[in-house]
Amino acid sequence: MVRRDDDALSWEGDDDPTLDVGSPAPGAEATGPTRPAPSPATLPDGWSAVGKGSNAVAADAAAKDSASGSSASESPDAAHERAPALGNGALIATGVIGGVYLIYAIGWLIGGLRLQGLRTYLVTDVMYIGSLWLATLAPLIWFSTVWLLTRRSATWVRFVWLAVGLLLLLPWPFVLLGAVGQ
Known part of the structure; x- marks a missing residue:
């Protein structure tokens, strides 16, 4: 003093x-x-x-x-x-969006397994299993790709691409059939 x-x-x-x-x-x-x-x-x-x-x-x-x-x-x-540092709000929002992407991956897996009995006339087993795993990994690949490619970009750019991925990668088999199936 x-x-x-x-x-x-x-x-x-x-x-x-x-x-x-x-x-x-x-x-x-x-x-x-x-x-x-x-x-x-x-x-x-x-x-x-x-x-x-x-x-x-x-x-x-x-x-x-x-x-x-x-x-x-x-x-x-x-x-x-x-990379520029993220603020507290952006870090929490990124964690929440990452959790949604993880739920999307689980939704694609459950929805794809529900469709397994309905696909017998469309594709062979090998093609179906490959596409099932690709669809399951797509949300995780999208999130990590956006995270890595927007390191030096503005924070809003990262969130725009994450929001686009949330719209594009919605697990439609899970949404249409539900967890119980029809």
């Missing part, structure tokens, strides 16, 4: 000059060794300063980078690869 007046509590004897560690008492001069000014704060790679005084830390980092002749402490490829 800058001043003793900023303390939350005040006690008898607080005005004693020996209690002030960083600054001399009012009216008294500093006698003795003074502390050197603290060195400017530095942050590890990948961290950024926020809040009060963060401008000074950012200015110090920029001055160090310009003095060393580099524009950044990491290679341009590594800076390009880093």
